Amino acid sequence: MAKFFNEMAADGVESASSAAGSAANIENHIRDHYREFNTWLKQQSPETIQRKRAEADLTFRRVGITFAVYGDDAGTERLIPFDIIPRIIPASEWSHLQTGLVQRVKALNMFIHDIYHDQNIIKAGIIPAEQIYKNAQYRPEMQGISVASDIYAHIAGVDIVRAGAGEFYVLEDNLRVPSGVSYMLEDRKMMMRLFPELFARNKIAPVDHYPDMLLDNLRSVAPVGVNDPTIVVMTPGMYNSAYFEHAFLAQQMGVELVEGKDLFVNDNAVFMRTTRGPKRVDVIYRRVDDDFLDPLAFRPDSSLGVPGLLSVYRAGRVTLANAIGTGVADDKSIYPFVPDMIKFYLAEQPILNNVPTYQCRKPEDLAYTLAHLPELVVKEVHGAGGYGMLVGPASTKAQIEDFRQRLLAKPDGYIAQPTLALSACPTYVESGIAPRHIDLRPFVLSGKTISMVPGGLTRVALQEGSLVVNSSQGGGTKDTWILEK
Secondary structure, three states, X not given: OHHHHHHOOOOOEOOOOOOOOOHHHHHHHEOHHHHHHHHHHHOOOHHHHHHHHHHHHHHHHHHOOEEOOOOOOOOOOEEOOEEEEEEEXXXXXXXXXXXXXXXXXXXXXXXXXXXXXXXXXXXXXXXXXXXXXXXXXXXXXXXXXXXXXXXXXXXXXXXXXXXXXXXXXXXXXXXXXXXOHHHHHHHHHHHHHHOHHHHHHOOEOOOOOHHHHHHHHHHHOOOOOOOOOOEEEEOOOOOOOOHHHHHHHHHHHOOEEEOHHHEEEEOOEEEEOOOOOOEEEOEEEEOOOHHHOOOOOOOOOOOOOOOOHHHHHHOOOOEEEOOOOHHHHOOOOOHHHHHHHHHHHHOOOOOOXXXXXXXXXXXXXXXXXXXXXXXXXXXXXXXXXXXXXXXXXXXXXXXXXXXXXXXXXXXXXXXXXXXXXXXXXXXXXXXEEEEEEEEEEOEEEEOOOEEEOOOOEEEEOOOOOOOOOOHHHOOEEXXXXXXXX
């Protein structure tokens, strides 16, 4: 344990370097909000911890809390590793984060509305027009369409990292079909089951009301004139990587889980097939990508969507959450402009910082990136899930040279960022407790108001030295504790 706290970065002790020396000195450098948990952990025997870890693993398997990995020869379903040591955030830090996240998501919604209407940010010369119109996620079909309350990203998952100096940075905005909230809720449920005494000893803000907040949020953006909306969760089906979450959220909200084949359009409205006959649907929380939503408007070979859905949407007779075309705002080529959006639309300084980013479409940024590939993280602008990226310090010469050729062939398809000294958190691995890098995905709900539960999904890179936390790349999850004042 002493070795762990000696090595840990900003999340558990005041600094990674200042905690060297005796056990007493290490104790002096544990951050205050970890002290209660540290005291409890030292009282637990290795056998108790191992038994609790095994219980968690067995319970998750029985409940079916899994995700699919496409192209994985080992099978279609995989269990996300769960670590019983929580990530703890004090109330003051959370307050700062929450204020910054609300500001950011508000500006992003204003940006999406603007580019599909007046395009003032383009006219002002803040974002080049080609960055919008040539973006694969830009949907010209949405031009001029009015959506309920001018909200496009009803559910946003914003990835946050904390660097060695203790500063929070936004790593990525997820606005299309952000996932992970079910794991946030199940991780909390598991911790309360395994260690109820911890929740008696610590004032931990609850998160279990998220489904109620989500339902209220979806109700608030129903089409005009609909006072008691029928809401459904639309899934691509059981083979989708996040199917567990789709079914979980529908069950928790008490609404129907449907596939495209369960819905149809008639008389400029969307209906659901039921055993009692057709039922009008007003709000669709869709977990289906834009391309597959309507074969008459997008991919004609899609069997996942609803023919004619876009026409009903354009008429304002159904709400889609999130809106079609939202992805243009979470593309990595747009990410560098978010601080400018906040200044432009809100006349405010950004509360949360972006990671410094080199846009490889710019000759000077490309030249710098090519000269410093072993030091940088390079990402595809349309990439997701930890795929299509290069982590320079952890890559071989062959991998670096491969990315060099990719950059030269298509520079506008990539961005580059410095390798941050990410904070770590105590994590149980095969060798015992060791520091592992983490990030945080809080979920922001936008409707008549903007709301959040105090917490989020903490993802952990289980491989030693790895900075990639995605579950598809072997990452795990932790419960996230926001301490109440």
